[in-house]
Amino acid sequence: MHSWLSDSYNSSTSLISIERYKTIRDHIRRKYDDWASFVLPLGRLSEYSALRKLLVTKYKIHETSFDRRQAAPRFVIRPQSAFCYEGQSCKFYCRVIGVATPVVTWYHNNQELKQSVKFMKRYAGDDYYFIINRVKLDDRGEYIIRAENHYGSREEVIFLNVHPMSKQVPVYKPETHTVRKREPSPRPLWQEESDAAPVFTFALRPRVMQTRDTCKLLCCLSGKPVPTVKWYKNGRELSRYEYSMTHTDGVVTMEIIDTKVGDSGEYKCVAINPLGKAETSSVVIVEDRRNQTEVPQAEAKKPAVKKPEPKPLPSATKSLGPPDARSRQSTRELLPLQSDSLMHPPKFTKELKDVIASDGEPLQLNCHVSGDPLPQIVWTKNGKKVTSSDVIDIKYKSGIASLRINELFPEDSGTYVCTAKNSMGETATQCKLDVKKGAGSGRAGDKKGALVKAPVINKHTESGYYKDGSEVIIKCNITCPDPFNVIWLHDNREIKNTPDFEYVNDGDAYSLHIPEIFPEDAGTYTCEAFNKGGESFSSCTITVLSQGEQKDQPTFAKFPASLSVLDGAKSVFTCETYDAPSKLEWYKDGEPINESSNRYRFVKKDNKYTFTIAKCTFEDIGQYQVRAVTRQGDALASFSVNVSA
DSSP states (O other): OOGGGSGGGGGOOOOOOHHHHHHHHHHHHHTOTTGGGSOOOOSGGGGGSSHHHHSHHHHOOOOOOOOGGGGSOEEEEOOOOEEEETTSOEEEEEEEEOSSOOEEEEEETTEEOOSSSSEEEEEETTEEEEEEOSOOGGGOEEEEEEEEETTEEEEEEEEEEEEOOOSSOOOOOOOOOOSSOOOOOOOOOOOOOOOEEEEEEEOOOOEEEETTOOEEEEEEEEEESOOEEEEEETTEEOOTTTSEEEEETTEEEEEEOSOOGGGOEEEEEEEEETTEEEEEEEEEEEEOSSOTTHHHHHHHTSOOOOOOOOOOOTTOOOOSSOTTOOSHHHHHHHHHHHHHHHOEEEEEEEOOOOEEEETTOOEEEEEEEEEESOOEEEEEETTEEEOOOSSEEEEEETTEEEEEESSOOGGGOEEEEEEEEETTEEEEEEEEEEEEOSGGGOOGGGSTTOOOOOOEEEEOOOOEEEETTOOEEEEEEEEOSSOOEEEEEETTEEOOOOSSSEEEEETTEEEEEESSOOGGGOEEEEEEEEETTEEEEEEEEEEEEOTTOOOOSSOEEEOOOOEEEETTOOEEEEEEESSOOSEEEEEETTEEOOTTOTTEEEEEETTEEEEEESSOOGGGOEEEEEEEEETTEEEEEEEEEEEEO
């Protein structure tokens, strides 16, 4: 055995002669005639040879290094601490990058939070989200976000602060609502416009221009048959060859291109048809861009040329100045003064008057206003601006401002003000509207000798379990000979009629259609029917289960049902649970029921619980709840009691 293969070589101090290596090397090279043509293989030997120093450009040997810590995950957007109220949902967000895709986990109290209905984890690319649904006080504290891959890991710490809600359960107090529903204003059918004299709905406006600018005069015109339009300047009719004129769809325009000082003057638009004539006018002032003091002197040297005075139209008004006043100075001095005489602030020729009307009647307020420029009209009620809607229709045409309400309600009473405003001034007229309750209201309760009957719920809503994302329809049957309104409430908050929560009515059947239910939609649902004679309501509990989730204990195998009974009748409510709860309590309008009272009777048999009201009175009307308590949590079931005479 060679000494290198044994432990004895450690004590050897003799050197091996290099000649032995050279002998073996030369022996190997002699075996190959073309030894020099072979390229040396680059392996580990190159790290210890002179190749990197002597033949760097030929073999291009490079060194590199890699730090595993740089490949560990990094938080480029750190999660932020949050604050929320008990029962709300809280959402955290962070962005993590790494050479290898990291695994992000969330910890609270040294326990990893797994994916569930309460704790939801979401990610999109490098963005990671963590959602806590229905936050409790126990969720308050420090959370650790850990991002890890096989190169390393990093952690971030955040804090969630939870503010407790009031422990007092809000008392159910049904709101009083207006008995009648407002009907939207009927849309008028299209009718062929009758013949009418011309009317300028938008008048000409004064203009001040600079030379070589473009001036466009515009006004709006209505009338049938279509009026003939003519333009005049200082009383002289203008030709289409002088200026560009248009009349399309009731819009009349005249354009002055490359304006000159000589274009200053009063321009008038006259509209004529067989039924009458209308006109509007404005003043145009064109100023020279150059020094205004030099031009009058230059013009003064020119001989005065008397121009023929144009023949005015029989109905034309007197022009603002002499037709030969063509200088810039005369235009400045005369035209502005004359334009002031044409324009005037708004004035009501017919003002509003106080009105006393009956409930349910239609109302129309009219007032006549004049002004130049054409004033803008604004209506207010008790100091608040009123605009057109499905209830109120506001119009302003041909100098008549009107406000119409198809059906009056008592809340429509108040002070109505019509304000007209233009650049010259502002004025207003007002009136008081007093809506009296009378025979005109159209309600049965207002008719003498007639009594309005309250709606009665014959079939109440039913509680139940529904899977997340499923379709839910909550139904009940309501009968009443008199008109009544129906609204739906979720946890005592009114539900608006939207595609997500759709009100459906088919005869006596009233239902709430939820096309797709979500976990936050769980809770107490109440159907409330009311009119002037009274109200009835039905409550139920909807529980939403996530896909594949088992019912949390305790849950109700049978829910208590709402009832409608007569005064003095007996009411029995029964519920049943899957497992025996540690505690079961009954509530009325948020307050615990006194179990020692002689009016109530409570019976327990196995997992079946019965609550009995021996003799119902009107004081028993309200919303009830049964609460089952176990170590896993609480479960609530809601129902209601209606008592009628």
